[in-house]
Amino acid sequence: MANGKTILVTGACGWLGSAIVQALLDRGDSVIALDVMVSPAMATLAAREPRLVTAAVDLGEWHQVLRAFETYRPDAVIHAAAIVGVIQAADIPLKALRVNVEGAVNLFEAMRMTGLKRVIHVSTEETYGDFQAPVIDEDHPQQPTSVYGLTKLAAEHYGRVYSRDHGLECINVRTCWVYGPHLPRLRMPRTFVEAALRGEPYHQEDGGAFAVDQVYIADTAAGVLLALDKAQHRFDAYNIATGVAPTLRDTAEAVNRAIPGAKITVGDSGPYRHGGKVLSAVKGALDIGRAKAELGYQPRFDIQAGIEATIAETRKAMSKPSS
Numbered sequence: 001m002a003n004g005k006t007i008l009v010t011g012a013c014g015w016l017g018s019a020i021v022q023a024l025l026d027r028g029d030s031v032i033a034l035d036v037m038v039s040p041a042m043a044t045l046a047a048r049e050p051r052l053v054t055a056a057v058d059l060g061e062w063h064q065v066l067r068a069f070e071t072y073r074p075d076a077v078i079h080a081a082a083i084v085g086v087i088q089a090a091d092i093p094l095k096a097l098r099v100n101v102e103g104a105v106n107l108f109e110a111m112r113m114t115g116l117k118r119v120i121h122v123s124t125e126e127t128y129g130d131f132q133a134p135v136i137d138e139d140h141p142q143q144p145t146s147v148y149g150l151t152k153l154a155a156e157h158y159g160r161v162y163s164r165d166h167g168l169e170c171i172n173v174r175t176c177w178v179y180g181p182h183l184p185r186l187r188m189p190r191t192f193v194e195a196a197l198r199g200e201p202y203h204q205e206d207g208g209a210f211a212v213d214q215v216y217i218a219d220t221a222a223g224v225l226l227a228l229d230k231a232q233h234r235f236d237a238y239n240i241a242t243g244v245a246p247t248l249r250d251t252a253e254a255v256n257r258a259i260p261g262a263k264i265t266v267g268d269s270g271p272y273r274h275g276g277k278v279l280s281a282v283k284g285a286l287d288i289g290r291a292k293a294e295l296g297y298q299p300r301f302d303i304q305a306g307i308e309a310t311i312a313e314t315r316k317a318m319s320k321p322s323s
Contacts, residue, residue, distance in 0.1 A: 004030075005029055006030040006073075006075050007024050009034065010034050010078070010107065011035060011080035013035040013041070013042045014184075015217070019180075019221045020080060021045075023225055025049060025052060032055065032072045033053065033055070034055050036057070036058050036059075038056050053072070059102075060099060060106070062106050065103075065106045066114075074116065077111065078119070079107055082151075082152070083096040086126065087275045087278055089148035096147055100151035100155055101151050104154075104155035104159070108166075108168060111162075111168055112162065117168055118169040118171070120228050121172045123152050123156055123175070124149060124175055125174055126144055127142045127144050127149050127156065128149075131283055134211075134245065135284060135286070136287060138235065138287075142156075156170075169233065173227050176283075177213065178220050179215070179216065181314055187274070187275070189310065192252055194314065194318075195264065196262035201265075203267065205267045205269045206270040207248045207272030209248075210280065213243070213283070213286045214242070215301075215306075216301035216305075219242070219300055220240055227240075227295060233294075238294070240286075242286075243286065243288045248266045254303050257304065258304070
């Protein structure tokens with residue numbers, strides 16, 4: 001898909017959604033930014049960027065969704081709206097169902113009714129459940145162990161039905177643990193970085209050997225745009241990550257290397273639990289060979305480079321005077 005198109009982004013005011021919006025604008029596209037509420041940051045950006053239009057739309061409200069498609073007539077959709085994360089979805093499972101599944105169906109149905117074909121769905125490695133090997137590809141069984149993974153897999157399958165029956169192109173980009181500056185969830189590596197920048201030692205009791213592919217936010221956004229741009233897809237799913245799975249202890253050491261005097265440590269008192277309470281699925285690395293071959297995807301940030309970029313931006317944010 002050539003640049004200069006009009007792309008509708010759902011969840012546009014979220015952490016990843018806003019990065020995708022900015023990446024689209026940077027390359028010359030026009031963007032329709034949809035979210036249940038328009039954030040002050042997105043409203044400020046829209047005020048100075050004529051190619052950006054914002055709209056408050058609840059994906060659970062069918063008439064709002066259809067009206068948005070009839071009004072703006074985009075060329076394609078990037079679907080980033082979701083109740084994100086294992087803990088959050090587990091805490092509010094009915095809302096996760098409504099947003100992640102019903103919202104996706106409303107989106108697909110509005111596309112069908114307005115003749116729009118292509119949607120890039122931001123999915124997750126949580127759809128795989130427990131990794132059965134240290135590195136897995138897109139053909140790995142999808143057996144989610146979390147509410148979040150279950151809802152995202154349901155959205156993937158609905159997309160396949162709409163693609164088969166109505167000619168949509170529902171392409172799934174499966175990310176892994178996305179990180180970077182201003183990560184909205186209080187988990188590593190944010191907790192590691194912020195403690196180190198405050199000059200405080202930080203020890204996480206468990207999960208030191210837990211290995212998981214961690215992908216920097218800019219690489220994630222780049223992979224989404226590559227999937228959007230590909231003229232014809234032979235596959236409906238791509239792993240967008242790094243292909244490497246550092247342990248949590250490796251991540252802590254990356255912070256220690258980047259910040260002189262930092263004392264970030266991770267113990268092995270037990271398996272990794274999200275938020276210290278929800279047992280994680282077995283993880284590992286995502287094989288990104290398909291994305292490399294089909295999309296030309298190449299991650300720019302390994303864990304050390306990504307941590308250093310995160311530190312640089314976090315340091316700037318922490319040095320700003322509070323309003």
